[in-house]
Amino acid sequence: MDLIGVTERERFANVGEYVSFAAACPVCRGEAPCSGGQALTFGRLEWSIEADCAVCGPSAICGSGDMPADLRERLLGERGPARLELPQQGARTAVIMKVIRATLNVELNEARKMLQAVQSGQHAATLPEIEQLARRLRAVGVEARAVRG
Ligand SMILES: [Zn+2]
Structure with a gap:
């Protein structure tokens, strides 16, 4: 991307x-x-x-x-881990999946699990990793930010 x-x-x-x-x-x-x-x-x-x-x-x-x-x-x-915050939940699931797959280089099933983890606030990673995901989501118009804790 x-x-x-x-x-x-x-x-x-x-x-x-x-x-x-x-x-x-x-x-x-x-x-x-x-x-x-x-x-x-x-x-x-x-x-x-x-x-x-x-x-x-x-x-x-x-x-x-x-x-x-x-x-x-x-x-x-x-x-400590960082988490991805998606203020507008439920929206644009397909777009978010696409970004997760492309950014983290995972298969569809894995991306689906990660999407659930992201949406429930459970996806934790290092701050630079989450920041990369957040920026790529914002680049395609999905509101997202990296938060600590
Ligand atoms: Zn040495």
Whole structure:
């Protein structure tokens, strides 16, 4: 899906969440202070982990799309999940389904379950993930916002 319909301000407003933790250095496996997180950057989800090992020096890994499960758990555990709020319930179900399928890359049955979770306020994910969904919904005219908690 492209960014047509997303306002210029939204297109360039990046949303990110980061946490600090100690983890194994990717080079020597010794414990090193790390920071990592996820950001919605120009509409895309990106993640990164930086380690600052006393022996090996700084190193970083990053990627786009799905983030490492342990980093995601850390982020959700420390920063808390966000939820998608749809103020106009019941409307435009087909459009919402289409956005969920395209954004989260899930099959129809999975999208249907997620739609129910979204509509009942149960769909929880990281703030950048929810923000991406909310922006894509707003881009097709569905009122949606990311809320914390
Ligand atoms: Zn090291």
